Amino acid sequence: MKKNITYLSLLIIALLSFNSCDQEDDLVFTAQEPVEGVSFSNSFSEEYILNKNASGNLGERFTWEDADFGVPTNVSYELENSIIGNFTDATTVGTTDGNELAVTIGKMLTLAAAAGLDDDPDTPEPNMGKLYFRLKAFVGTEGLPTYSAVQELNVTIPEIIVGGGAFEISSWGVVGSGYNNWGAFEDSPFYTTGDSGVLAAYVTLVDGEIKFRENNDWTNNFGDTGADGVLDAGGDNIVVTAGTYKIIFNTNDNTYAIDPYSWGIVGSGYNDWGGAGPDAKFYYDYTTDTFKVSVQLLDGEIKFRLNNAWDTNYGDTGADGALDAGGDNIVSTAGHYNITLDFNANTFTMESANVLGIVGSGYNDWGGDGPDFSISQVRPDEYVGHIVTLVDGEIKFRANNAWDTNYGDTGADGTLDAGGDNIIVTAGDYHVNLNLADGTYALNKVQ
Structure with a gap:
């Protein structure tokens, strides 16, 4: 008799357990409006x-x-x-x-x-x-x-203080397979100079061909038939090799010159005096007629030199902010900086700054393969980086190789969003432009 009672007890327990599980599956958890709501926890400034x-x-x-x-x-x-x-x-x-x-x-x-x-x-x-x-x-x-x-x-x-010595963007630009795949994006501009009718362009090229044209249009364009340094209306394409150049275009007699021209930072404070990679490249700011770069430095020493070579280099003998040809090394402290070279006044400045860079599977395995690709603040709202080589993957922009400030593009509409979605990229070489004032960016594929 005890054996039958035990079987009956086990059956009742099993049925109760089944019903209990069935009831739990039917439970619905309903979110309620927070009792304490939500509020900011940071402190705000008075201004x-x-x-x-x-x-x-x-x-x-x-x-x-x-x-x-x-x-x-x-x-x-x-x-x-x-x-x-x-x-x-x-x-x-x-x-x-x-x-x-x-x-x-x-x-x-x-x-x-x-x-x-x-x-x-x-x-x-x-x-x-x-x-x-x-x-x-x-x-x-x-x-x-x-x-x-x-x-x-x-x-x-605050009030804008407009300085002197600024030049303007001219109507002429550089176009070609050596720069923008014959107009896939805007031509690289020529700027006015202190000499009437003489224009200058500072441009990073790839192997290919270029011409000069006006207003991003083919109505007025020049090439060089005969490769004699004299421009011809509608003339032959000009063959170029990869590098960073200064191009002078004299509209008075249609002569031109293309010369290697790239100012950079070298030293133990950046690239182990050239042993750990190329110098950090400066970009031209036509509004101040200066050269600028945004860069991460290490504890060490640096100098500024032309074309990744020692023929022309500047240090600072006396540590007074003056550019001295062949001068003493400049002591650097680890951090992120905006650096400006002013060859009119023969001075330089180094200011702590948030340095924007490219990070992602499309560049450095989200930081695992090295630092981000730095993008330089050339003008107050404008940031550039020429040329960055990307692979198939995703990227974001972030400040100082950290995630405190980062931008993606939610909606893939060309607008930067704080903390937004990753940006899908395909393999290739790119000119990068950001404008934080209107929140736009461009990844311009070279070829």
């Missing part, structure tokens, strides 16, 4: 100075604690901006599933311009106003949103 010369620098890092919807669930966050302040015109500044979003000064300048603030030199008084932000937290695809209180930021855009 934000939005200087275009620092547009790549961090404006503000918005942080917050996790929003608790009462159940285990993935929570997404959007940082929103409003021009009028009541968020009926809300736009998304950035999206993340983390707890912070960084906004650069350049992005804040773009938002300020949309709000009617600008840095027009015809309006010399500083522009002052407010930018409005709030945080949106939600589950799923916009489900059960909750919002933080509105955060007002007082911003000031």
Whole structure:
């Protein structure tokens, strides 16, 4: 009799266990609006100075604690901006599933311009106003949103000081298989110089052919029939080899010259005096008639030299910021810098900066194969990098070889998004251009 009771007991337990499991499968967990809502946890400044010369620098890092919807669930966050302040015109500044979003000064300048603030030199008084932000937290695809209180930021855009010695972009440019695959993207511009009718272009070429044409159009174009250094209207293509060059175009007599021309940084503070790779390349800024580079340096010493050779080099004898031909090595401290060479005043400057670079499976295995490819800040809003070799993969742009400030492209629309999606790239050589003021970028494939 005891044996039968035991079998019956086991049967009852099994049935109860089955029903229990069945009931658990039918349970539905419903997220509830967070009791404590969501709020910013960072401290805000009383005033934000939005200087275009620092547009790549961090404006503000918005942080917050996790929003608790009462159940285990993935929570997404959007940082929103409003021009009028009541968020009926809300736009998304950035999206993340983390707890912070960084906004650069350049992005804040773009938002300020949309709000009617600008840095027009015809309006010399500083522009002052407010930018409005709030945080949106939600589950799923916009489900059960909750919002933080509105955060007002007082911003000031200082007066632009316009310096002298600047030149202009001319109507002429360099086109060809040696630069932009015969017009796949804009021609490399010639700039005016101190000599009337004499133009100069500073351009990185690949093996191929080039011509000079006006207004990115073939109506007026010059080649060199006979390769005699004299340009001919509609003439033969000019054969070029890979390298960085200064091209002089004299429109007075249609003569031209193409010469290797590349200023760079060499030293134990950068490339082990040339043993660990080429010098860090400077780029021309026509608005100041100077050469600039954004670079990561090591503890050590550096010099500046022409064409990766020692025939022409500068140091700083006396450590007074003056360029001295063949002068003493310049002591460098590990960090990220913007460096400017001014050959008009024979001076140089080194300023700490956020240096943007390319990282990803398309370049350096997300940092595992070496540092990012540095992109130089040539003008306040404009960053360039010529030429970077990419492989099939994905990339992002980030500052100082770290993830605190990074940009992708959510939507693949050519617009930079803070913390946005990876950018898909195909193998090839590229000219890279970024504009942080309007949040655009271009990856221009050479061939």
